[in-house]
Amino acid sequence: MNSERGAASSGSPDSHGRFSYFGLDRVLHEKARLGILTSLVSHPEGLLFNDLKQLCSLTDGNLSRHLSVLEEADLIEVWKGVQRGRSQTMYRFTHEGRERFLEYIRVLERVVEDAHAAERQQQENRETLGRGWSPA
Amino acid sequence: MNSERGAASSGSPDSHGRFSYFGLDRVLHEKARLGILTSLVSHPEGLLFNDLKQLCSLTDGNLSRHLSVLEEADLIEVWKGVQRGRSQTMYRFTHEGRERFLEYIRVLERVVEDAHAAERQQQENRETLGRGWSPA
Numbered sequence: 001m002n003s004e005r006g007a008a009s010s011g012s013p014d015s016h017g018r019f020s021y022f023g024l025d026r027v028l029h030e031k032a033r034l035g036i037l038t039s040l041v042s043h044p045e046g047l048l049f050n051d052l053k054q055l056c057s058l059t060d061g062n063l064s065r066h067l068s069v070l071e072e073a074d075l076i077e078v079w080k081g082v083q084r085g086r087s088q089t090m091y092r093f094t095h096e097g098r099e100r101f102l103e104y105i106r107v108l109e110r111v112v113e114d115a116h117a118a119e120r121q122q123q124e125n126r127e128t129l130g131r132g133w134s135p136a
Numbered sequence: 137m138n139s140e141r142g143a144a145s146s147g148s149p150d151s152h153g154r155f156s157y158f159g160l161d162r163v164l165h166e167k168a169r170l171g172i173l174t175s176l177v178s179h180p181e182g183l184l185f186n187d188l189k190q191l192c193s194l195t196d197g198n199l200s201r202h203l204s205v206l207e208e209a210d211l212i213e214v215w216k217g218v219q220r221g222r223s224q225t226m227y228r229f230t231h232e233g234r235e236r237f238l239e240y241i242r243v244l245e246r247v248v249e250d251a252h253a254a255e256r257q258q259q260e261n262r263e264t265l266g267r268g269w270s271p272a
Contacts, residue, residue, distance in 0.1 A: 016190050017192070019174050019175040020191075026167060031160045031165055035156055038247055041250075044254075044258050054153075055153070056155050078271070078272035080270055080272045081269040102251065105248055105251040108248055111241075115238065116241070118177040119177070133226060135215060136214035136216045
């Protein structure tokens with residue numbers, strides 16, 4: 001960024017796309033799906049529909065819809081089985097899905113680190129505007 | 137969660153809503169807006185439209201749209217000024233917006249920590265399914 005752009009430029013070595021976070025795949029980034037995926041990564045043996053519903057505080061309809069999106073993206077796999085005489089559906093990560101999720105988490109980590117770095121630098125040090133600015 | 141629910145239950149002390157991440161406000165969580173907000177928190181003196189556009193790799197239309205959403209939510213404030221003879225528009229966090237963003241970042245941090253904890257526990261230790269499960 002060119003520091004001649006005015007008082008509002010930072011002069012820091014921020015490059016083009018520095019805050020674009022391309023790795024935040026929207027399939028994984030959506031709030032409810034992020035909860036589902038974090039539940040599943042914490043339960044590699046898989047989770048039943050009702051367990052996911054409770055852990056993520058989702059309705060049947062919402063959970064079903066998001067699980068379909070995740071399955072279509074090959075992030076999770078679905079298993080059917082009979083447990084204690086009842087037909088059950090179980091969900092768990094595919095191998096590739098787990099890798100993609102952990103890649104996504106690394107991008108999320110960069111966002112958190114960027115925000116923390118800014119927080120540390122600015123500790124109660126909010127700058128005043130240069131002359132010539134007024135509320136829009 | 138009740139460990140009697142079957143082989144797919146974890147037995148861990150996961151409570152209702154453990155992975156719901158209520159604090160992930162959708163206004164802040166949307167991918168492009170997250171980039172804009174992280175740019176702004178790193179530049180407390182404010183950023184010009186064109187700087188934001190470059191830092192976040194967004195088109196004029198997309199950037200305008202997301203800035204409007206952020207302004208309507210009182211997360212950012214807009215200033216007009218003349219810099220080097222040109223009319224400019226400058227954006228920066230409101231005080232409350234910065235607080236809300238840092239709260240949001242703390243929730244994001246929990247997501248990252250939850251994923252890391254799972255990653256550490258499972259190091260190449262992917263469990264096989266119990267008997268009675270087949271692909272759906």
